Amino acid sequence: MASKGFDATSLPGFTAIAAIAFIALYAPIITLVGYSFNGANSISSWGGFSFRWYEAAWANATVQEATIRSLVIAASASLIATTAATMAALGTTRRGSFGGQTFIYVMINQPLMVPEIVTAVALLIVFASVKVATGYTGLGYLILAHAAFCIPFAYLPIRARLEGMDLSLETAAADLYANPWQTFRHVTLPLVLPGIIAGAMLAFVISLDDVVITEFVKSAGQDTLPTYMLGQLRRGVTPEVNAISTVLLGLTVLLLTVFFLLTRKRD
Amino acid sequence: MTETIAVEARNAIKAFGQGDVAVRALDDVSVQIRKGEFFTLLGPSGCGKTTLLRLIAGFETPTSGSILLDGKDITSDPPNRRPVNTVFQSYALFPHLTVAQNVSFGLQMQGRPKAEVTATTDRMLALVRLEAMAGRKTSQLSGGQQQRVALARALAPQPKVLLLDEPLSALDLKLRKEMQTELKRLQTETGITFIFVTHDQEEALTMSDRIGVMSAGKILQIGGPRDIYTRPANRFVASFIGETNFLPGTLRDGRVILASGGSIEVAATLRNAGNVTVAVRPEQVRIVPATEPDALPATITDLVYFGTDTHCHMALADGSEVVARLQSSVSGEAGLERGGRVGLRFAPGAAQVLGE
């Protein structure tokens, strides 16, 4: 496919700029990962290779609780978000065009546009009064808040998959005596499933990684892994945070790789 | 008589869009398709062939008019309640299912017993000669094989009517010819009514029991292939199916006096109707020496060689053009050449007087 025409690498400084950009992107992460295996107490001087900070984090009861909480919230929120997103995607691709379609589309993707801090403050105020009114202080608030901002991330890949699907397949199913539910169950759903799984993975990662909204919405003793780390940093950093970050990074990369494989165009 | 009619469209109108931009894809179409026949809808792109099929399948509802199946009005039934199946132009095979699962899909949705589903699926796969491919994914098949899966899938539930929307247009010429024979065989073996859409006139002529010629949302003529070819109802049909010479003239007492001089004998039953157009197929034009009495004088303007045939283009006295199709060996012997003066005769009964 190499064309004889324009080639970006012939621009002056192309290679240098690309190299600088990659170094700026990855050098900090590589340093972080490297120091997670530091044998010393410091995050800046090397004391030999060791797993001691991983062991320390693993044995830390607070870290354990925060990890479980993070996973519970991410799993519940991505389940809710993916279900809602699937319905929204069907509602915006599998019906005749209707008035206000663009408006609805914008509304669904609202969390991508509203500054997160604004949503966080708004949720803090709403949930505060709900807490007073109901007396409930459980994880439900965090799960709901996470589900809400995860919806667009789940929605986009599902919608892309539905839009890329050959509509004549559903027509063919109806032609072959499938009622609307059977058509959905036997044709639409199996074909969008990769999109749904991809959406769920993305939602999971986004939830796992959230700090701002969680920090505002959580009640006392509801630290997730990221907010726990933030708290630790205020007190002085140990390579334990590096170790937790590295694990989080590994998990995210794994999930995003699956996401990428599922949304990749197959020929 | 109604029990011999499988499908009927009554005054079907289908308009897309609204107000000024409204398009009448079907403009008052009425047609009766007989049980067990191979009926072809033939017409140029955009004339409404697919729209008519979609109305019969139930994918669209007519703006007005009705669709009847076995004499029963099915206009408002959804597609899944109509015993009609479609072979789509794009095949629309389910990519997540195997060949056998594709073929059995309709039977399963109908809730037929398992044993029957398996037996019918096997029989259909044998019918289209794909037994060996049963377990494959459809993406692993060639175009012709996919085509046959689409056919088997649509035939498996034993529909009353099978709709085929240009099913052969994606195939190369050789495969196309094979599939034409195959389709005809399947239709004879199953006895199912086929409604076949094409814009290829040759395909229509060779395969159909009857043809409906469409243009701009209307059916212009319905008849057997020979009927349509030899007695086209109007100028559009005559020019769309095969090649035709159109000669203007005046109809008087069973003869048309041509504008270019001379006259042609036509069916005596025709009324004197003043100015008319006469259609003559190129193979019905005979070239004779210019000296023959009563022959229409013409000048050869071009000779185009087509292998077995040679087309001889000629100008008449009034400048109008006539084409004669000659067997190449004959034209060689006749010693025809550009600029040569010749005489024309028309085979008896060859001239058709057309309504506009």
Ligand SMILES: Nc1ncnc2c1ncn2[C@@H]1O[C@H](COP(=O)(O)OP(=O)(O)OP(=O)(O)O)[C@@H](O)[C@H]1O
């Ligand atoms: N969904 C639609 N919305 C608007 N116009 C449509 C729609 N479907 C068809 N038409 C119009 O109706 C007319 C007939 O279309 P149709 O698909 O029936 O033609 P066709 O005879 O099948 O043509 P082809 O041989 O190209 O497939 C065309 O002018 C087309 O633009």
Ligand SMILES: [Mg+2]
């Ligand atoms: Mg069409």
